[in-house]
Each structure stands twice: as structure tokens, then as C-alpha cells.
Amino acid sequence: MTLQQLRDLVAVITHGGYRSAARALTRSQAGLTKSVAKLEREHEIVLFDRGGLGASLTGDGEQFARYAQAVLLEADRAEQWLQAPRRGRAASVSLGVSIEPSLKLVPSVLEDYRRVLPDVTIRMTHGVSSELIAGVRENRLELAVSRLPADLHAIDLKIEALYESEPVVAARKGHPLARAASLSELGGCDWIVVGDPSQPGANDASIRELFDEHSLGRPRIAAVTDSLFGAVATLVASDCLARLPRTVLDHPLVAGQLVALQLREAPGQYPVALLRKASRPLTREAQTLAAMLTSYARVARGLSQPLGQQRSRLRR
CATH class of the missing domain: 3.40.190.10 (Periplasmic binding protein-like II)
Structure with a gap:
């Protein structure tokens, strides 16, 4: 399997078929078809249903496409890093945030993080837990602060519980x-x-x-x-x-x-946690942010006050 095969596959998906993808890439349609067919043949998998209405992804194709897109995203980021000037390279951290931590925990930490690392940009994505966890697994997010689903299979993730949400x-x-x-x-x-x-x-x-x-x-x-x-x-x-x-x-x-509403059947509390991919090393900038989020939540729990009613005074 090569990066070019993955790029060809994603191009066919993005452009809705081999002909449109070939036109957009100024490649021959036959070349694209052979590239994807070779990928299928080498790994004994069918990625597309090839019917009269064109090529549509099979169930295996839909699953593999997510991995292919994640691999290409990381490859592009690596290439950009290599091509960027050694000095003055803009550093950033990709952070996913669900509802509650986006309102109090993250804003409380952000000011102090900026004081420690003023040249680092946090690229923040808001979403529901399922989307954020998928983003971590697919390398689109380095960190996520989110509700922890009860049925989460987390063998590939590192998880640190932060607090209980009401x-x-x-x-x-x-x-x-x-x-x-x-x-x-x-x-x-x-x-x-x-x-x-x-x-x-x-x-x-x-x-x-x-x-x-x-x-x-x-x-x-x-x-x-x-x-x-x-x-x-x-x-x-x-x-x-x-x-x-x-x-x-x-x-x-x-x-x-x-x-x-003051109900007798009060909704149960649920955990909010910091998640990252176990196999992905964190940059220094991401490590600092993770440590500050964890420390702030720990201090807030210890003082038994709602997140956001304290000013974070955390340092690396």
C-alpha cells in the first residue's frame, strides 16, 4: 500500500467517481482505476460497488476510507513541517471540546496557557463526544475534553477523568x-x-x-x-x-x-475526561495544555467549587 494509492482512493470518493477524479487531477481514468484495483487486489478487499450508476463505497470501503483520510492528513502535516522554515515555525495544538468544558474549563485555562506559550495557537473544534473521539482516533485532534461514554472501548486511547458533570x-x-x-x-x-x-x-x-x-x-x-x-x-x-x-x-x-426543572428523578452525573490517542506522541505544546487542563480540574475538585469560579494560576 502506498500513499499514492490512498490519494487516488480519496480522490475518487471526494469527486464522486473515477471520471471526475481523473479530470480534477489531470490523470487518466484508467490509471486511477488500476491504482485502486491494485490496492483491492493486494489486500483482498472490495472497496467499491461498481454498478451501472457508478462507484459507491462498500461497508469495508467506508471504514477504510476513514483510515486513509487520517493517514493522508498526517502525511500532509509531516510534509508541511519538513518544508516550513526551522525558525519562526508556527506551533499549534488541535483540541476537541464538548459542550460543558467549552463553557468553563477550557476558557479558564486558556488565559494562563497563553501566558506560558504566547506563540502557540489552539485550533479548537466543538462537537459531540462521538465526533471528538473519532477525531482523536483519526489523528485530526491531539486532545479532546469530552463526556466519557459509558460504552466506550478505549484500548487505543489514554483517558484521564477530570470531573463529574451535573x-x-x-x-x-x-x-x-x-x-x-x-x-x-x-x-x-x-x-x-x-x-x-x-x-x-x-x-x-x-x-x-x-x-x-x-x-x-x-x-x-x-x-x-x-x-x-x-x-x-x-x-x-x-x-x-x-x-x-x-x-x-x-x-x-x-x-x-x-x-x-426540580425533578424527583434527577439526571445522574457523568464523567468528563481528557482523551488522547495512546500511540500518538504529544508535542511539547500539547503536553503543556494537557497538564494544565488536568491540574486545573484537580484544583477545582479539591476546592469543591464549580469550574470557572476560580482563576487558574497554573504553570508548566
């Missing part, structure tokens, strides 16, 4: 059911899920953990979004409900617009 059921101020005392009173409500839009909202962990534990039927899902802003905007303008971290309701941009 979720609440949130509704707009003045919601007709703002004084509800039990989940059973909310069965007729529509729900907003902050999660992976490609997955059924009723199967999201925030819904399963909340309703299945109390043997209640799954609620109606009005929308699934990976945008916290989109979820908050929808909640404020409707009678929908959502399970959100309590820190969202305390944030200055949201405070006073949403309320937490």
Missing part, C-alpha cells in the same frame, strides 16, 4: 411545566437532543439514561443538533425540553432565560 432538564423561563416534579409529567413534551444529528435522537445517551432507568417510554424528539447555540435558541423560543449541563444555565449568555 445535568439538568432545562426549559424556557415561564414554561407551562416549569414546576413539574416528576419525569412522568413530561411525557407529552417535545425534546431537543444535543448530539449526533446522524443518529436517532431517542437513542442518544441523554435520553436513554433519563427515561429507561425509570421505565418510562421514549419521548417525542423535535430536533437533534450538534450546536449548543441552536439548542438554546430553540428552547427559549418554544415549549421543548432538553437535558443540558447545569453550567449552560449559569453561563452569562443564557442566565435568566432557561430554568432547571
Whole structure:
């Protein structure tokens, strides 16, 4: 297997077929076809279904394509590093962040990190846990601070638990059911899920953990979004409900617009953790950021105060 074969494969996927890929790359279509066919033959795998409507990825092809794209991304980064001037090379850290740590933990650490390493840029990606973990595994992210899924198979990851997050059921101020005392009173409500839009909202962990534990039927899902802003905007303008971290309701941009329902069946806490790929060495810059995130969370736990109400005074 060669990098050129991987580039040919990704080009066919990106451009929607051999003919378009060949035109974009100014390569012969026959050459691209032979390159991908050789890759399939050498490894006894079928990557494309070749029907009358063109080439579409098989199940194996979809899985392999993610690895191919990750390999090419790292190869391009390595080439850029080699070609950059030795002096003045811009350093950066790629960090993935889910909802709650993006509101308090990371902003609290960022100021002190900038004081220690003022020339380093943090390239921050916001997303749901599944997307961030995939980003770490595919080498698109060096670090991720995210909710730790209960069913995560983490043999290829290094994980450090940071703190426990407290979720609440949130509704707009003045919601007709703002004084509800039990989940059973909310069965007729529509729900907003902050999660992976490609997955059924009723199967999201925030819904399963909340309703299945109390043997209640799954609620109606009005929308699934990976945008916290989109979820908050929808909640404020409707009678929908959502399970959100309590820190969202305390944030200055949201405070006073949403309320937490005081339910007997309080949602259980869940761990927020720092994740990285076990086989990928961290740069000095990424090591420093990981150490500061871990130290800040440890100090916050020790003082038993919500993250963000303290000023981080961490050093390398």
C-alpha cells in the first residue's frame, strides 16, 4: 500500500467517481482505476460497488476510507513541517471540546496557557463526544475534553477523568411545566437532543439514561443538533425540553432565560475526561495544555467549587 494509492482512493470518493477524479487531477481514468484495483487486489478487499450508476463505497470501503483520510492528513502535516522554515515555525495544538468544558474549563485555562506559550495557537473544534473521539482516533485532534461514554472501548486511547458533570432538564423561563416534579409529567413534551444529528435522537445517551432507568417510554424528539447555540435558541423560543449541563444555565449568555426543572428523578452525573490517542506522541505544546487542563480540574475538585469560579494560576 502506498500513499499514492490512498490519494487516488480519496480522490475518487471526494469527486464522486473515477471520471471526475481523473479530470480534477489531470490523470487518466484508467490509471486511477488500476491504482485502486491494485490496492483491492493486494489486500483482498472490495472497496467499491461498481454498478451501472457508478462507484459507491462498500461497508469495508467506508471504514477504510476513514483510515486513509487520517493517514493522508498526517502525511500532509509531516510534509508541511519538513518544508516550513526551522525558525519562526508556527506551533499549534488541535483540541476537541464538548459542550460543558467549552463553557468553563477550557476558557479558564486558556488565559494562563497563553501566558506560558504566547506563540502557540489552539485550533479548537466543538462537537459531540462521538465526533471528538473519532477525531482523536483519526489523528485530526491531539486532545479532546469530552463526556466519557459509558460504552466506550478505549484500548487505543489514554483517558484521564477530570470531573463529574451535573445535568439538568432545562426549559424556557415561564414554561407551562416549569414546576413539574416528576419525569412522568413530561411525557407529552417535545425534546431537543444535543448530539449526533446522524443518529436517532431517542437513542442518544441523554435520553436513554433519563427515561429507561425509570421505565418510562421514549419521548417525542423535535430536533437533534450538534450546536449548543441552536439548542438554546430553540428552547427559549418554544415549549421543548432538553437535558443540558447545569453550567449552560449559569453561563452569562443564557442566565435568566432557561430554568432547571426540580425533578424527583434527577439526571445522574457523568464523567468528563481528557482523551488522547495512546500511540500518538504529544508535542511539547500539547503536553503543556494537557497538564494544565488536568491540574486545573484537580484544583477545582479539591476546592469543591464549580469550574470557572476560580482563576487558574497554573504553570508548566
